[in-house]
Amino acid sequence: VNSTLVEQARAGDEEAFASLARGAGDRLLAIAYRILRDLGLAEDVVQQTLVLAWRELPSLRDVDRFDAWLHRLLVHACYRELRRGRPWAANVRVLPLEGPAAPDDLISVVDRDQLDRGFRRLPPEQRAIFVFHHYLGLTLGEVAEQLGVPLGTVKSRLHYATNTLRAALEADLRSPIDSSRERLA
């Protein structure tokens, strides 16, 4: 990240902040969507995060840590959105209208659905760590630093998240659909 831009934005330069926001927007959306699994919510969260970042930027001491700081704001906004949405959100999710085959050969529609279901059962903190590690490709130490939680906590949360998702996929292997598929084959 351009430290000069961060310093200028921290001093109240809106144009500098706009440049930073444009540079970070895509990444923030990608992360937020993968934690929330809802594009509308992800867009709301990114907007909230950018406004909050602008407001709180004077409190950022180390401009070189702007990206990590922004990620942390985003993740906490995701946590709040997940908690806020739960009480009255309809427990109905619209599944993507996909054909019988996945967009690529890497993952089946059934696997995708099972992962979706499993992921929605994860607490927000486990979701974030899973995304930061597997999507952003950060090491566990880097995840701990970016999210501001102890390394041991990162490890345990990732462990639980992984187990939950693996269980979701393994449940798929035992599902009637799968059995039917095997019989048909």
Next chain:
Amino acid sequence: MSTNDEFERISSAWLADGPTELADRVLDAALHEVHLTNQRRRLALWRTTHMSFLSSNMARLAAVVVVAIVALGGAFYLLGPNRGGVGGPVSTPTPTIPLPTPSPSAAPTPTATPPSTVGWHPFSSSHYRYRIAYPPTWAATQATRDWAFAKDRLALEATAPGGAVDVFVGGPTGNETAVFGFAADVPAGTSEDAWLASYYAGGNFCPTIPTFVPITVDGHPGRLDPCYDAQAFVFIGNRVYVFVIFRTGQQPLFRAFLSTVKFPASPPSGSPAPSVSPS
């Protein structure tokens, strides 16, 4: 799942699938809101950079003026129109010091003036025994079980209807605002600061413990967390009452809610003591 590699392959492919570009309208909306939002300047910074320019007498005079303004404002607020309430006499509704100006947002009530609570519906928490009022178009749901520190602090389930918090929901469909209320016992020997530190540990709402704003709720001193949305904490005896609003920029509405709160005369102490260890 046969191997770790297989799981890694499937989960990575699943994560890779999805949007990766922020729509221009979202970025534009954010930057428009940024344009309307003042950056927060830390008080400490302000003091170090500006107070040295004031003589001690000037500082005292400024302090007197501020106190007078606050007192006049408070008197106007308390004695002004629309001070009727629900569920008995309305308690002192305003913080003991001025709240920071809420940041403008898409929230429907950007004004700093708390809305009137006249006509609000009374609500008596059957579980936590406080009383509050909520707007007539909102829906209220009673908590059905104790809020437990270790179990509910970071759990979504606590906020589900019939969970561990009283829930008030209203506003436009799809853009609702929610207010939660609950209470918990504070273990003997645990200070307010220690309880709050545990409450915020691990990332509850704010990245760090926020700078609290002193408030008064039903005559009791409390603390307002203005970070993001807003939370209010009122410690009474060995009990802490917590109110949360989930909508940025809605502090005036939140203060209106708080202005209707009446706490029980003698807080119950039957709830299990929470662990103060961060989970």
